[in-house]
Amino acid sequence: MPGSRSSGGACILHADLDSFYASVEQRDAPHLRGKPVLVGGGVVLAASYEAKAHGVRTPMNIRQARELCPNAIVVGPRMDAYSEASKRVFEVFEDTTPLVEGLSIDEAFLDVGGLGRIAGSPHTIATTLRTRVLAEVGLPITVGVARTKFLAKVASGVAKPDGLLVVDPHKELDFLRPLPVGKLWGVGTKTEEKLNSVGLQTVGEIADLPLDTLVGLVGVAAGRKLHSLAHNQDPRPVETRKRRSSIGSQRALGRRKKTWSELDAILRDIVDRVTHRMRQADRVGRTVVVRFRFDDFSRATRSHTLPMATADTERILHAADTLLSDMRPTIKQSGITMIGLSVTNLSDARAVQLALPFADGTALDTALDGVRDKFGSASIGRATNVGRDTGTSVPMLPD
Numbered sequence: 431m432p433g434s435r436s437s438g439g440a441c442i443l444h445a446d447l448d449s450f451y452a453s454v455e456q457r458d459a460p461h462l463r464g465k466p467v468l469v470g471g472g473v474v475l476a477a478s479y480e481a482k483a484h485g486v487r488t489p490m491n492i493r494q495a496r497e498l499c500p501n502a503i504v505v506g507p508r509m510d511a512y513s514e515a516s517k518r519v520f521e522v523f524e525d526t527t528p529l530v531e532g533l534s535i536d537e538a539f540l541d542v543g544g545l546g547r548i549a550g551s552p553h554t555i556a557t558t559l560r561t562r563v564l565a566e567v568g569l570p571i572t573v574g575v576a577r578t579k580f581l582a583k584v585a586s587g588v589a590k591p592d593g594l595l596v597v598d599p600h601k602e603l604d605f606l607r608p609l610p611v612g613k614l615w616g617v618g619t620k621t622e623e624k625l626n627s628v629g630l631q632t633v634g635e636i637a638d639l640p641l642d643t644l645v646g647l648v649g650v651a652a653g654r655k656l657h658s659l660a661h662n663q664d665p666r667p668v669e670t671r672k673r674r675s676s677i678g679s680q681r682a683l684g685r686r687k688k689t690w691s692e693l694d695a696i697l698r699d700i701v702d703r704v705t706h707r708m709r710q711a712d713r714v715g716r717t718v719v720v721r722f723r724f725d726d727f728s729r730a731t732r733s734h735t736l737p738m739a740t741a742d743t744e745r746i747l748h749a750a751d752t753l754l755s756d757m758r759p760t761i762k763q764s765g766i767t768m769i770g771l772s773v774t775n776l777s778d779a780r781a782v783q784l785a786l787p788f789a790d791g792t793a794l795d796t797a798l799d800g801v802r803d804k805f806g807s808a809s810i811g812r813a814t815n816v817g818r819d820t821g822t823s824v825p826m827l828p829d
């Protein structure tokens with residue numbers, strides 16, 4: 431189907447790096463190329479396609495993986511290298527279209543509708559994207575192109591590794607029906623096994639079952655979802671949001687010298703605003719960046735990366751406070767005229783909250799946001815800000 435001419439309306443790309451961690455290892459260590467590589471410690475976090483060919487899957491016990499693939503080379507994970515690679519790949523995504531919705535460290539949806547006259551058809555754009563990611567970051571990436579996010583995601587799964595597949599909008603059911611049911615987004619191994627055990631293999635066979643029968647087999651929730659997906663109805667709204675690379679705010683401080691407690695209060699206010707906006711956008715972030723401008727117009731930037739992504743006001747404030755404290759000697763010497771804060775390394779809060787439901791104070795912050803949204807931001811001031819002029823803040827452009 432690549433090269434399909436009648437792809438009008440198919441303008442959602444699902445771009446997904448192949449065996450991401452393992453590919454980064456193979457890129458950085460030539461002797462690993464073409465070899466079965468496992469990344470992990472006790473559990474396989476990623477396996478190269480050479481290892482997958484032996485039946486290795488993730489997550490799988492390393493011991494079990496070695497039994498399947500005795501020649502496998504095991505390497506420990508290097509998360510910093512993966513974050514760096516991810517950042518560079520997302521720069522290519524964002525250079526391709528402003529409409530990028532990151533799903534995880536190694537995959538995103540891109541809406542390329544409306545770019546036709548500038549950049550060519552979605553097929554052309556996807557081809558260029560793959561070429562650029564390989565040339566500029568050194569990694570193979572697979573792209574599925576379709577009318578909906580659901581189909582684009584299924585298409586990239588089918589096209590892997592190092593592939594490109596466009597689903598013609600007029601042939602969506604022809605594409606879906608012959609696929610093994612496990613290719614449907616969100617169908618786990620257990621559901622797949624259950625269906626296979628009663629002789630149901632393909633999406634088409636699932637589509638032809640009455641809903642009641644399906645519900646009897648896998649339960650109400652899973653049954654309804656499967657029924658919709660098999661009929662090419664994606665219950666999730668298709669809304670490609672702009673994926674911001676950072677959320678931030680900054681404050682001009684004027685020439686008058688500020689006391690340390692005034693600076694602390696201003697920083698707290700900025701953090702409040704930024705984290706409020708992050709929670710509104712369902713984003714969490716790991717890297718806290720504080721920017722300073724001094725009386726002599728010189729500038730400084732300091733950043734700290736947290737162990738876990740968060741939108742929690744206190745956690746981000748703590749990191750920002752430490753960065754501010756480190757700058758005290760310079761501020762004392764040169765005076766400060768501007769302070770800015772941004773949180774980068776953003777990801778989708780819903781995914782993180784699923785994994786860590788009670789990990790931080792986000793629930794409290796969300797409750798405060800509710801009051802603020804209802805009664806205006808002046809209704810809630812942190813104790814330190816009572817009676818202070820909090821000044822004006824300008825939104826910081828993503829950099």
Ligand SMILES: [Mg+2]
Nearest residue numbers: 446447448536
């Ligand atoms: Mg991937």
